[in-house]
Amino acid sequence: MDATRWDELETIFGQALALPPGERAVFLDTACKGDDSLRAELDSLLDHYEQAPDYFEDLADAVPMPGLSFTNKPAPARNDRDPYKLKGATVAHYRILEKLGAGGMGVVYKAQDTKLDRIAALKFLPPHLHADDQTRQRFIAEAKAASALDHPNICTIYEIGETDDGQLFIAMACYDGQTLKKKINSGTLSTGEALDIATQMARGLSKAHGKDIVHRDIKPANVIVTNDGVVKILDFGLAKMADVQLTQTGTTMGTIAYMSPEQTRGEKVDARTDVWSLGVVLYEMLTGARPFKGDYDQAIVYSILHEAPVPLTEVDPSLPEELEHIVELCLEKDRSLRYPSTADLLADLEVMTERSGSRSKSTTSAALRAMQRRKARLSRRVALAGGGVLLVLAAVLAYFVLQPSTPAGAEASAPEIHLAVMPFTSVEAIDPAYREGLRLTLTSVLTRMSQYTDVSLWIVPASEIGEEMKIAEARQLFGVNRVITGRVRQDSHQVSLDLDLSETEPIRQRSSVTVVESGDQETLMEAGLVSGLAELLEIPLTPQARRALTAGGTADSRAYKLYLQGRAALERIDQPESIDSAIQLFTFALEEDSLYALAYAGLGRAYVYQYEQTKDTLLIARVEQNSRRALDLDDRLAEARMTLGLLYIKTGDYDAAIREYDLALVLDSTNADIFLDKAYAYEQLTRLDEAETTYLQGLKVRPDYHRLYNKLGHLYLRSKRYEEAADQFRTITELTPDNIWGYNNLGAVYLYQKDYEKARRWFERSNAIQPNFLAYTNLSLIAFAEKQYSTAARMQEQAVALDPNNYIGWGTLARSYSRIPEERFKAYETYQKAIQLAKAQLEVNPNNARVPGLLAAYYRRLGVLYYGEKDHVNEARMYEQSLVYNESRSLVWNNLANAYSRIPEERHKAHSTYQRAAQAAEAERERTPDDVNLLYRLVRLYLTLEQPRQARPILEHALSIEPDHTGLMVEAGRLYEQLDDRETALGWIEKALQNGHAYDDIEEDSAFDALRADPRFQQIREQTPASS
């Protein structure tokens, strides 16, 4: 096997493993592209993988190596084993008796202290936690500080010792009892016990916090409840050491379910971090379930960061409401809203404990009053964080009006910086694409930087700032109050970038900074740019933030420069050759640095755009490969997640898209585009409420972003909330007067309301700014509705010229042609073109619900065209196709049956097809019982099938709705003929003719042969004026 094939095999294998087993087969079908031997190899390997990890883990036990874990998770506690093989050994002055347990923080043995003759627990720490001297010293210092804590609820530490060969251990008191984890799992905790345990934990933590020691890893496994019911908190200070490991390697030490939002973001922790974790533990003790859940780590983190837990009283209505508020105040995502200290929490818990002891106790303790104040604030926060929609927002506004003096009010009035990065200037030697790439990167860094500052900072997307745009325009178009301008310089040895931050009203420089890269580098590097921006805007960045902002970068200046040029090319996707050059530039960048994550992400993005334009299904795998590769290299790249989301939207896997967007939001919750695309996916799944909520969440992040208004407006339009829709679109025309979509969509609102005059005006304004497919198509639809078919055709020809790959464009055009006698001949191939494009669309996106309906319509209309030519064979074929895509329409079944009856060789199929048509019509009648056209069709069908008794009640109902319908009268005549009631039949025929029904209809209808021969009919005929 050659190396390329092996790599391909490995890539697909890895991708398949990442999927749930049920989805692998489908994935492999696509990924192997019909390569049977590749497929067989993968099936075989995946099959073996079922047993392989267990097998090797077992085998590894034979190799004397403790601490080896194959699953990349902390090794499970192996109570039956003794990995350090210490049993019976003597360590310092301890004789090891038995193993007590093991976890992420090491292995614990029960030991006899031979000096002091007491039982102790010895914890041996994993060697990687104190590998080098410095870490070791810090560890000892931390552990010593923690050992000074003397409190009944904190586990007593006897000493920190070292074995002869330098293995560190902690000797601590050994308690008879069990861990809280076990207690919770056994499911026997009462509310009273839970409250008591939480109170004791809060006491211990208060003591530690008083000495500035934060635990950082409060979780049930770190809490022992002795047989006397006394709580002992273990492992103070140890987590700090684990934390170093955590941030360095990006792997989690234990469960993350108890981690606070600030910990998941890698920020500094403080006492309130322990408050959060205690809140999680309390929630779990009370309900048996954890408040933040997920199937995988990222999902849990997402939940921690963004989701409000199910309120306690909703899980268990018997729980007191106050307790719910206590828990909610522990679990405030923003720690400034949490209990400021464990002492405050303790005060509330003690009040609760007292109350549960004697029910009559007054609740007006200072702590509870404070709690109620917080509760008021809390309900507002929950409303904002949760899925609440418009009504909730209204309530929030009311709250602001009533309580203007809350701290939150002050937050809202913080100055907002609304900033645009203007096009840079440069000396001649600088490639304009490179210069533009620098600006794009800077804008993107700034946008992400806004999440690391309390200042409300909005950045205008780079794509909105045209190359020629002036500061005054930016102020006018986007309402920016700050701009960054830049100038790229280059001399023989270095590149530099001068950045100025200015106010826009009036234009006045505030600060400036020069970013220099020396040492013969070809470009400025990202780290320097990040520092420069942080300095310019006076945003202090933590090392973590810095790392996140330069995630996926490169140290290779050539690669970086190529990447920047690629980025610039990606911004010009309106030009197809631009995508090709982006692909090329990213590929070159990867040749320079094959581990450059962002370049893979850029390549994936370029391919998704190419797929969008060409609909070439072969590109799907490339998008996935490159994006996955980017994430493999750096899992912090929200951009790559977004590309995958976009791909799955384009291929119709909306659930997968939503998953990607959720993961992207974990990485970057300030990016409004993620909300935009996620909401779109919800819309495609017709989960409209969730879509609306998502849009509104996005608007909270970016209230100036016209695309969010646009989509939200569309959603309202779809829900027939026209006024609200028009409001959104009007906002857009105000925000961005040169943006055609605002006008197009305002036009659409009027089109939906059939106000053609107003609609046409808006579409024409849109076309005046920039001729576009949508405006022309809608103008064509308006002309069609007004029966101006020729105008409709001309408008639609303009539309398809602008977007020749849009099947709807061709379908609409064909319909117009078919109404113009001299152009009807063009309708056939135009429909075929629409059908061909629609089928291709359906192939890549089988979930798009619109396509089958439209395909059915195109075939049906083709059938009608052939009918007009009396080509019934082709007519029948078209209806058959139409029914493949939509088998529920009785009209098509009816037409097909008619066509069959006109083809001698196929006549035998007519009867059963009429029956099928009647069934379909009955189904339709259940939905629309008063649709006279449908009832008329159904009556005719039953009479064609010679079932007059079925037809009769339907006919009577139809006539009661529309008594003047002459067609129904003729059917009544037919019905009574079939019932051998000539007298009544003649009566109905007479009535039909008197009401203007064409005599020819009856003359040509063989069903009336006998009736026409009746002398009474001759009489009627002579008396009827229409008979002449």
Next chain:
Amino acid sequence: MTQPQQESVTQLLVAVREGNNEALNDLFPLVYGELRALAHRKRQAWHGDYTLNTTALVHEAYIKLVDQSHAEWTSRAHFFGVAAKAMRHIQINYAKHRHRKKRGGDVQKVSLDELSQLFEAETPLTEERAEALISLDEALSKLEQVSERQSRIVECRFFGGMTIDETAAALELSPATVKRGWAMAQAWLHRTMKEGS
């Protein structure tokens, strides 16, 4: 003050970093020898039943063999990569030794082999497992023919006791590549060991 051995190992690591693969071959016997010697001393220092902690052992060898004042992070990673290969040899040799011993073969010859002291674990290496280890070693040699990268990953993970991240650093791969390669290598090795193909 640096010892001569330290000097040569440090230099070799610099050569490895600069892309000289032959330096790896020169490095191997030095690392192998040191690991064995260290393991032997450890064994004597502890009188109880005791199994070696591979990672700690390798780390100690590294401290001893490499001049810390000139050491770079990449050197450390390379060193661990070489050490993993050395551990593979030490452990497979031991398995082969056990295998022969159980078969009643060359008991005399190897009875004093320090390896038997070294790895006399509480959980003994059964004959079946010794055989499995040897067959793993053979399969791994075959894997090396098709994918050098995956075989190196297996050495680090299985024989070196290294985590995904440590392996990634040692082999200069991304953790995701290591994870994927490790998964596929296990599947491939399992098949080769079970089906012999």
